[in-house]
Amino acid sequence: xxxxxxxxxxxxxxxxxxxxxxxxxxxxxxxxxxxxxxxxxxxxxxxxxxxxxxxxxxxxxxxxxxxxxxxxxxxxxxxxxxxxxxxxxxxxxxxxxxxxxxxxxxxxxxxxxxxxxxxxxxxxxxxxxxxxxxxxxxxxxxxxxxxxxxxxxxxxx
Numbered sequence: 001x002x003x004x005x006x007x008x009x010x011x012x013x014x015x016x017x018x019x020x021x022x023x024x025x026x027x028x029x030x031x032x033x034x035x036x037x038x039x040x041x042x043x044x045x046x047x048x049x050x051x052x053x054x055x056x057x058x059x060x061x062x063x064x065x066x067x068x069x070x071x072x073x074x075x076x077x078x079x080x081x082x083x084x085x086x087x088x089x090x091x092x093x094x095x096x097x098x099x100x101x102x103x104x105x106x107x108x109x110x111x112x113x114x115x116x117x118x119x120x121x122x123x124x125x126x127x128x129x130x131x132x133x134x135x136x137x138x139x140x141x142x143x144x145x146x147x148x149x150x151x152x153x154x155x156x157x
Contacts, residue, residue, distance in 0.1 A: 004156075005048045008046065008048050008049075008052065008154075009048045009049070009051050009052035009055070010052070010055075011052070012039060012042060012048075012049050012052025012053060012056060013051075013052045013053070013054075013055035013056035013059065014056065015036070015039065015056065016036045016039050016052070016053055016055075016056025016057060016059075016060060017036075017056045017057075017059035017060045019035050019036035019039075020034060020035075020036040020056070020057075020060035020063070021060060021063055023035050023036070024063065026128075027060070028063070028064055029110070029114065030107075030110045030111075030114045030116055030120075030121045030124055030125070031124045031128070032124070032125060032128045033128040033131050033132060034060075034128065034129075034132055035132055035136070036056065036060065036132075037098055037102070037129060037132035037133055037137070038132050038133070038136040038137045038140055039052075039053055039056070039137075040053055040077070040080060040081055040084055040095065040097075040098040040132075040133055040137060041084065041094050041095055041133065041137040041138070041140055041141040042144075042154075043081045043082070043084045043085035043088065043094075044084060044085065044087070044088035044091070044094045044141055045088075045141075045144060045145070045151065045154045045155055046154050046155055047085050049081065049085075050078070050081040050082055050085055053077055053078075053081045054074060054077055054078040054081060057073065057074045057077040057078075058070065058074045061073050061074055066113060068109050068112065068113060069106075069109070069113070072105060072106075072109055073102075073105075073106055073109075076101050076102055076105040076106060077098070077102070079097070079101060080097040080098040080101045080102065081097075081098070083097035083101075084096075084097050084098065091138065091141055091142070091145075092138070094137075094138075094141060095133035095134050095137045095138060096133075098129055098132075098133050099126060099129040099130055099133050099134070100126070102125055102126070102129050103122050103123070103125050103126030103129055104122060106125050107121040107122030107123070107124065107125035107126065108121070108122060110125065
């Protein structure tokens with residue numbers, strides 16, 4: 001059972017990192033839609049996803065070469081994933097922590113890295129997160145929860 005949980009988390013981490021890096025032009029910078037953030041809804045199904053999303057974010061952020069992004073972006077994702085897990089019984093609230101926290105924290109420190117106006121950077125990151133977490137994430141969560149076979153597999157992992 002422990003091996004299954006480890007593998008489940010590792011697969012999530014790998015998928016998160018690969019999607020982020022393949023979509024690099026839109027995954028990084030002050031105006032971004034990090035498509036891999038769709039996976040931040042997975043903690044609503046299984047707590048192992050918290051660490052999978054976190055490790056995937058660390059790997060994806062290594063591509064930026066920014067120590068600030070690697071540390072603070074990844075920690076923000078860890079906290080957001082944990083809060084999403086806590087909100088797992090409220091499907092419309094599950095994506096809210098990644099949207100708000102990334103908008104505030106990532107949008108804030110991107111101002112230090114790229115310049116610009118801090119609240120504009122926060123708004124653009126928040127908008128990108130809304131696309132990834134609500135427009136893509138909520139439908140994914142609904143599909144996974146409504147498919148009993150997939151849902152049971154993910155829940156057992």
